[in-house]
Amino acid sequence: MILGVSFDTPDDNRKFAEKFNFNFPLICDTDRKIGTAYGANVDPAKGAQRVGVVIGRDGKIKEYQARVDARAWPAELVGRL
Numbered sequence: 001m002i003l004g005v006s007f008d009t010p011d012d013n014r015k016f017a018e019k020f021n022f023n024f025p026l027i028c029d030t031d032r033k034i035g036t037a038y039g040a041n042v043d044p045a046k047g048a049q050r051v052g053v054v055i056g057r058d059g060k061i062k063e064y065q066a067r068v069d070a071r072a073w074p075a076e077l078v079g080r081l
Helices: 010-019 033-037 073-080
Strands: 004-006 026-028 052-055 061-065
Touching: 004 010, 010 026, 052 073
Parallel strands: 004 026
Antiparallel strands: 052 061
16 A cells, blocks of 8 residues: 655645645644654754655565655556565
């Protein structure tokens, strides 16, 4: 399953997903706990850093990329899987 995590509100995420025709859910992380845990909140003054994380069915991280293109990475990942 592919999903995205964003610091934005549910309404902002819905609009963003519609604008870019995302076919995967965006999780709202308005308190930034998830993003901080995965290294996407390194410099809060600059906003979110786009990171890519693949988590296996066993709950363990299988792949971590410190910088990804949010528009292209999901398709790239699906192509590799």
